[in-house]
Amino acid sequence: xxxxxxxxxxxxxxxxxxxxxxxxxxxxxxxxxxxxxxxxxxxxxxxxxxxxxxxxxxxxxxxxxxxxxxxxxxxxxxxxxxxxxxxxxxxxxxxxxxxxxxxxxxxxxxxxxxxxxxxxxxxxxxxxxxxxxxxxxxxxxxxxxxxxxxxxxxxxxxxxxxxxxxxxxxxxxxxxxxxxxxxxxxxxxxxxxxxxxxxxxxxxxxxxxxxxxxxxxxxxxxxxxxxxxxxxxxxxxxxxxxxxxxxxxxxxxxxxxxxxxxxxxxxxxxxxxxxxxxxxxxxxxxxxxxxxxxxxxxxxxxxxxxxxxxxxxxxxxxxxxxxxxxxxxxxxxxxxxxxxxxxxxxxxxxxxxxxxxxxxxxxxxxxxxxxxxxxxxxxxxxxxxxxxxxxxxxxxxxxxxxxxxxxxxxxxxxxxxxxxxxxxxxxxxxxxxxxxxxxxxxxxxxxxxxxxxxxxxxxxxxxxxxxxxxxxxxxxxxxxxxxxxxxxxxxxxxxxxxxxxxxxxxxxxxxxxxxxxxxxxxxxxxxxxxxxxxxxxxxxxxxxxxxxxxxxxxxxxxxxxxxxxxxxxxxx
Amino acid sequence: xxxxxxxxxxxxxxxxxxxxxxxxxxxxxxxxxxxxxxxxxxxxxxxxxxxxxxxxxxxxxxxxxxxxxxxxxxxxxxxxxxxxxxxxxxxxxxxxxxxxxxxxxxxxxxxxxxxxxxxxxxxxxxxxxxxxxxxxxxxxxxxxxxxxxxxxxxxxxxxxxxxxxxxxxxxxxxxxxxxxxxxxxxxxxxxxxxxxxxxxxxxxxxxxxxxxxxxxxxxxxxxxxxxxxxxxxxxxxxxxxxxxxxxxxxxxxxxxxxxxxxxxxxxxxxxxxxxxxxxxxxxxxxxxxxxxxxxxxxxxxxxxxxxxxxxxxxxxxxxxxxxxxxxxxxxxxxxxxxxxxxxxxxxxxxxxxxxxxxxxxxxxxxxxxxxxxxxxxxxxxxxxxxxxx
Numbered sequence: 027x028x029x030x031x032x033x034x035x036x037x038x039x040x041x042x043x044x045x046x047x048x049x050x051x052x053x054x055x056x057x058x059x060x061x062x063x064x065x066x067x068x069x070x071x072x073x074x075x076x077x078x079x080x081x082x083x084x085x086x087x088x089x090x091x092x093x094x095x096x097x098x099x100x101x102x103x104x105x106x107x108x109x110x111x112x113x114x115x116x117x118x119x120x121x122x123x124x125x126x127x128x129x130x131x132x133x134x135x136x137x138x139x140x141x142x143x144x145x146x147x148x149x150x151x152x153x154x155x156x157x158x159x160x161x162x163x164x165x166x167x168x169x170x171x172x173x174x175x176x177x178x179x180x181x182x183x184x185x186x187x188x189x190x191x192x193x194x195x196x197x198x199x200x201x202x203x204x205x206x207x208x209x210x211x212x213x214x215x216x217x218x219x220x221x222x223x224x225x226x227x228x229x230x231x232x233x234x235x236x237x238x239x240x241x242x243x244x245x246x247x248x249x250x251x252x253x254x255x256x257x258x259x260x261x262x263x264x265x266x267x268x269x270x271x272x273x274x275x276x277x278x279x280x281x282x283x284x285x286x287x288x289x290x291x292x293x294x295x296x297x298x299x300x301x302x303x304x305x306x307x308x309x310x311x312x313x314x315x316x317x318x319x320x321x322x323x324x325x326x327x328x329x330x331x332x333x334x335x336x337x338x339x340x341x342x343x344x345x346x347x348x349x350x351x352x353x354x355x356x357x358x359x360x361x362x363x364x365x366x367x368x369x370x371x372x373x374x375x376x377x378x379x380x381x382x383x384x385x386x387x388x389x390x391x392x393x394x395x396x397x398x399x400x401x402x403x404x405x406x407x408x409x410x411x412x413x414x415x416x417x418x419x420x421x422x423x424x425x426x427x428x429x430x431x432x433x434x435x436x437x438x439x440x441x442x443x444x445x446x447x448x449x450x451x452x453x454x455x456x457x458x459x460x461x462x463x464x465x466x467x468x469x470x471x472x473x474x475x476x477x478x479x480x481x482x483x484x485x486x487x488x489x490x491x492x493x494x495x496x497x498x499x500x501x502x503x504x505x506x507x508x509x510x511x512x513x514x515x516x517x518x519x520x521x522x523x524x525x526x527x528x529x530x531x532x533x534x535x536x537x538x539x540x541x542x543x544x545x546x547x548x549x550x551x552x553x554x555x556x557x558x559x560x561x562x563x564x565x566x567x568x569x570x571x572x573x574x575x576x577x578x579x580x581x582x583x584x585x586x587x588x589x590x591x592x593x594x595x596x597x598x
Numbered sequence: 599x600x601x602x603x604x605x606x607x608x609x610x611x612x613x614x615x616x617x618x619x620x621x622x623x624x625x626x627x628x629x630x631x632x633x634x635x636x637x638x639x640x641x642x643x644x645x646x647x648x649x650x651x652x653x654x655x656x657x658x659x660x661x662x663x664x665x666x667x668x669x670x671x672x673x674x675x676x677x678x679x680x681x682x683x684x685x686x687x688x689x690x691x692x693x694x695x696x697x698x699x700x701x702x703x704x705x706x707x708x709x710x711x712x713x714x715x716x717x718x719x720x721x722x723x724x725x726x727x728x729x730x731x732x733x734x735x736x737x738x739x740x741x742x743x744x745x746x747x748x749x750x751x752x753x754x755x756x757x758x759x760x761x762x763x764x765x766x767x768x769x770x771x772x773x774x775x776x777x778x779x780x781x782x783x784x785x786x787x788x789x790x791x792x793x794x795x796x797x798x799x800x801x802x803x804x805x806x807x808x809x810x811x812x813x814x815x816x817x818x819x820x821x822x823x824x825x826x827x828x829x830x831x832x833x834x835x836x837x838x839x840x841x842x843x844x845x846x847x848x849x850x851x852x853x854x855x856x857x858x859x860x861x862x863x864x865x866x867x868x869x870x871x872x873x874x875x876x877x878x879x880x881x882x883x884x885x886x887x888x889x890x891x892x893x894x895x896x897x898x899x900x901x902x903x904x905x906x907x908x909x910x911x912x913x914x915x916x917x918x919x920x921x922x923x924x925x926x927x928x929x930x931x932x933x934x935x936x937x938x939x940x941x942x943x944x945x946x947x948x949x950x951x952x953x954x955x956x957x958x959x960x961x962x963x964x965x966x967x968x969x970x971x972x973x974x975x976x977x978x979x980x981x982x983x984x985x986x987x
Contacts (some may be wrong), residue, residue, distance in 0.1 A: 365895045374842035410883035412891045419840040
């Protein structure tokens with residue numbers, strides 16, 4: 027009985043993820059009988075291949091059975107839209123054998139929810155190519171123009187790649203093309219940097235495989251540039267300020283750090299530029315992430331730090347046009363982000379406020395400081411005013427810790443150091459604009475100092491937190507506070523202020539060196555400096571409960587964790 | 599369905615827009631009797647048009663009075679408006695007097711209409727006072743009077759009559775302040791976080807305009823007093839509005855033009871501090887730059903205003919006043935900081951405000967039907983309050 031044979035065959039097919047040649051989609055064209063029976067497995071086995079041909083010839087005379095199987099893209103779990111096991115029995119009359127055109131119009135009309143076509147490689151030596159091509163297409167939705175750019179480039183290069191059916195990924199692309207709304211980010215992610223997937227969520231991309239490097243390269247990487255360039259400013263200030271001349275710091279550290287920072291900025295910018303070119307969708311998703319969007323200010327702030335830290339041996343007076351060039355992207359980004367805060371809707375401040383928003387505010391103050399250094403008058407005041415107004419709003423909002431605000435971490439995390447950044451840079455900017463360190467500059471300075479102290483005495487709460495690349499961004503507030511203290515020492519010179527300057531500078535240098543060691547260890551020894559960037563791979567819609575359940579079972583997570591996540595989700 | 603719609607409107611404290619309101623008056627149920635009564639009065643006499651008019655119409659007077667002030671400032675001999683002064687001085691002074699008179703007449707007409715409404719429809723006025731958008735527009739006539747006072751071509755600033763009039767116009771502002779600001783932090787249903795919306799900035803503007811005029815007349819202490827009132831509440835309001843605690847549900851889409859009030863408040867503060875401190879110092883500059891930034895931010899978001907621009911309504915007049923105040927602040931800035939860019943800024947902003955006001959006047963003349971009050975938005979609301987409470 028062929029029928030029972032067919033039915034028995036099904037489970038074994040599911041066990042193997044081997045590939046079959048399917049005409050069109052995953053439907054079987056029994057019309058001409060040339061296609062092998064999809065229920066048969068073992069590509070390489072010619073014997074069974076022959077058998078299957080025979081089998082199909084027999085079955086087509088009897089009950090026409092159509093099986094549509096779509097295999098999951100990732101071996102780890104199931105995912106909505108990617109997995110539909112449809113056993114579709116259709117009793118079609120075997121009427122016209124000559125009708126080879128479209129014997130199953132119903133099937134053709136049926137909406138294809140399948141993810142990838144299953145390609146066959148008849149030659150063994152092309153198997154490698156085929157497996158690469160499979161992995162390639164999984165990341166297609168994140169690539170620029172959904173992978174078409176890459177195909178163009180490889181076509182230009184003359185590489186012969188098997189073109190997958192475009193429509194195969196169509197539905198999945200629809201799922202991924204539009205970045206998720208901000209609500210989804212808050213629902214699906216947790217953690218102070220919103221970078222850990224909740225237990226009940228599934229990722230669009232395979233979680234247990236290493237993704238392409240560019241896809242794993244987050245915009246947080248610019249934080250390293252911020253950290254190193256602010257160190258360069260610190261050492262320059264230690265070298266040039268007369269109040270600290272008792273330390274006899276040479277200009278060498280400044281020079282070395284400046285060149286190192288420059289190299290880092292060029293490298294990180296280059297890599298991120300490649301990511302924009304090749305994985306634009308992923309960049310778009312990062313831009314819509316409520317925490318990561320603030321890091322888009324980081325490259326410009328880092329460049330301004332470089333301009334502030336430029337060693338006297340290289341350049342003394344910088345041209346003002348540099349300031350205009352650097353402030354234009356900040357201005358445009360600000361218009362967008364502050365406007366979103368004001369006009370409400372999904373991204374209103376009471377909902378998305380988180381400490382990383384300080385990065386968007388600090389840009390204003392750094393710009394004001396740089397402009398005042400260059401001798402400009404009105405521009406620095408403009409950005410200082412804008413920064414101050416929005417800083418007051420953000421400061422009050424974060425201090426209130428509104429219940430509607432989901433993004434503030436309950437436990438302490440290095441991200442809190444960003445609180446120190448804005449007032450310390452603001453005081454320096456105001457001092458430069460006014461010409462001396464007057465009372466209006468001292469007030470923000472003391473606020474910065476107070477915030478620093480209240481975090482520093484809780485340093486034991488910072489232990490046990492997973493290291494991430496974003497930590498570099500949190501070092502620059504410490505350095506900023508040290509520089510502000512040095513400027514304050516220049517205005518009020520006595521033993522207390524001098525020792526405070528030395529102390530804070532030592533702490534910040536020590537922190538940066540420790541972080542450097544950590545980074546090197548993670549980069550070269552542990553090789554997990556760039557883990558899979560889960561936070562951009564969340565689904566657009568909440569996965570159904572059944573899918574959550576099956577994903578959960580397959581990933582074998584802690585049941586207690588599962589229960590708590592389920593209960594949390596049901597509360598939302 | 600229409601009844602549910604209206605209930606929804608009521609619970610969300612929205613002023614129903616005229617077209618929406620007309621559809622909701624055809625409701626079945628307990629309110630049919632009163633709504634048919636309302637429609638009867640609507641069809642019967644013209645007096646009802648007058649009484650249906652609400653405080654939002656004072657936007658027109660705000661716009662015209664601020665225009666008069668702008669023209670006066672530009673025409674002043676002390677104003678060193680290079681490009682503009684040559685143009686402005688060619689226009690005979692008769693034109694300024696005409697503009698000032700038109701503004702005065704409009705304001706008097708609107709005040710008269712509102713008085714009629716107070717007498718004939720006092721319940722609606724009470725409802726308006728309780729509404730989170732309507733109550734702020736009660737400041738508008740006093741602001742207009744103060745601006746007219748400053749723009750008057752007839753009197754000198756330190757004239758005795760001027761001072762008396764200033765007192766007469768500022769006292770209502772202070773009384774309203776006490777009522778509304780007090781409500782913000784004491785009264786249960788009307789906490790600031792509940793009622794805050796962009797029109798709340800009109801209260802702040804009232805204080806700041808009072809301070810500005812007082813300083814021009816030489817009364818520094820009163821000026822500083824009103825300024826401090828205004829700026830403190832502005833700080834609180836600014837933070838609250840940016841936080842958008844309850845989302846943008848509190849303002850109907852037709853009233854989106856009032857977002858331009860974000861521009862007006864810091865500009866007015868800048869002007870006020872300028873007259874108090876007699877020079878455009880860093881604080882004034884910072885306030886002016888903040889309003890410039892907010893202007894850029896709003897102008898780069900046309901999608902925010904799309905829905906309200908579909909149909910002409912009195913809400914469109916909300917565009918004019920903030921632009922004019924911004925132009926005034928730019929004028930003061932250009933006087934203090936000599937240079938090309940400040941002058942260009944002043945020129946551009948002044949031209950923009952004049953063009954916008956003229957366009958609005960043309961639109962009003964052409965589409966008189968759209969701007970006349972169709973229905974009293976507070977009547978049904980009041981009646982509904984009576985039935986629900």
